[in-house]
Amino acid sequence: MAVNYGSKRLVVGAHYGFRDWLSQRITAVLMALFTLTLLVQFLLGGPVGYDSWSGIFAPQWMKVLTLVVIISLAWHAWVGMRDVWMDYIKPVGLRLLAQVFTIVWLVGCAGWAVQVLWRV
Amino acid sequence: MAELSKTRGASGVDTRPGANMRLLDALQYPLPLAAKLSILHRASGMLMFFLLPFIVWMFDASITSEVSYDGFTSAFVAGIGFVPGVVIKLVALSLIWAYLHHAVAGVRHLWMDATHSVSKQQGHSSAVATFVISIVLTIALGAKLFGLF
Numbered sequence: 001m002a003v004n005y006g007s008k009r010l011v012v013g014a015h016y017g018f019r020d021w022l023s024q025r026i027t028a029v030l031m032a033l034f035t036l037t038l039l040v041q042f043l044l045g046g047p048v049g050y051d052s053w054s055g056i057f058a059p060q061w062m063k064v065l066t067l068v069v070i071i072s073l074a075w076h077a078w079v080g081m082r083d084v085w086m087d088y089i090k091p092v093g094l095r096l097l098a099q100v101f102t103i104v105w106l107v108g109c110a111g112w113a114v115q116v117l118w119r120v
Numbered sequence: 121m122a123e124l125s126k127t128r129g130a131s132g133v134d135t136r137p138g139a140n141m142r143l144l145d146a147l148q149y150p151l152p153l154a155a156k157l158s159i160l161h162r163a164s165g166m167l168m169f170f171l172l173p174f175i176v177w178m179f180d181a182s183i184t185s186e187v188s189y190d191g192f193t194s195a196f197v198a199g200i201g202f203v204p205g206v207v208i209k210l211v212a213l214s215l216i217w218a219y220l221h222h223a224v225a226g227v228r229h230l231w232m233d234a235t236h237s238v239s240k241q242q243g244h245s246s247a248v249a250t251f252v253i254s255i256v257l258t259i260a261l262g263a264k265l266f267g268l269f
Contacts, residue, residue, distance in 0.1 A: 025233070028226050035223075050189035053182055077172075080165045088143075102169075109172045116180045 020079045027072035034069040063117050070117075074110045078102060154243040157250055161225040164218035171215055196265075213262045220254040220261075 004010055038056070045052040056062060081102045089095040134145075151159075168175070181192035196212070199205040228246050232238055237246065263269055 025230060028230070032223065032227070050182075050186045053189070057183055077165070077169050080162075081169055084162065084166060105169075105172070109176050112173075113176045113179060116176070116183055119184070 024076060024079050027076040030072045031069055031076070034065060037065070057117065066117055067114060070110050070113050074106045077106055152240070152244065152247075153251075154240075154247040157225055157228075157247045160221055164222040164225075167214065167218045168222065171211070171218075174211065175215065209265055213258070213265060216261050216265070217254070217258045220257050221250075224250045224254045 041056045042048075042053075045056065057066065082099060085095050085098045085102070089098055134140075134142075178192060181188045181195075183189075195205065196208050197205045199208060228250050231246065232243075237243075
């Protein structure tokens with residue numbers, strides 16, 4: 001095989017893992033920045049209570065940012081759990097079951113969280 | 121597979137050349153700190169995954185209305201159903217640890233990506249830093265949660 005490492009590595013095509021490796025990191029950075037934003041707002045919000053806390057999520061820009069983070073979390077967790085199942089569950093049928101459970105779990109939680117965001 | 125019993129050592133490790141280690145075999149060896157950090161990175165991620173509905177419930181209850189907010193805060197005092205408040209606080213503390221460990225170990229990954237600091241010594245020192253930062257913050261937030269300050 002020709003040179004296939006470092007900057008000359010072929011990273012497209014089937015199953016090279018680059019998309020998932022990168023998406024883990026990008027979603028992680030997004031979530032970290034969101035956490036900082038949330039922390040700053042929380043600390044500067046005055047006395048802790050329902051008004052100050054729910055007020056953080058009232059502005060439209062914050063709802064949109066939170067939505068992006070919820071989707072990021074779902075993707076990040078999917079890649080992580082898929083890796084775990086891939087490492088520990090060898091029988092294909094069982095692994096498929098675990099993956100389907102994971103997706104249903106994540107879609108359900110994400111949907112619930114989005115619903116909460118937009119009914120307030 | 122009769123020959124398997126002849127080649128398994130006292131601890132049950134398959135010593136045939138090319139045989140794969142089982143997870144249980146790997147745990148017989150003294151793991152470096154970086155390895156412990158790494159498996160805890162995975163475990164903390166899984167913990168947060170399985171407790172995700174609880175996390176979304178906390179978000180829901182705390183945001184929706186003043187009434188639900190009161191229900192949210194009282195869960196940590198009076199408990200939920202037959203589960204006492206102190207157990208809810210312990211679950212929350214485990215989530216606090218899981219998040220902090222996972223996030224700081226994740227930043228360590230980004231650090232390793234950016235600076236290529238992948239030698240054994242660097243792996244060890246960054247693992248120490250990760251444990252110190254995440255455990256100190258866990259203790260601080262846990263003290264706040266349990267009303268120690």
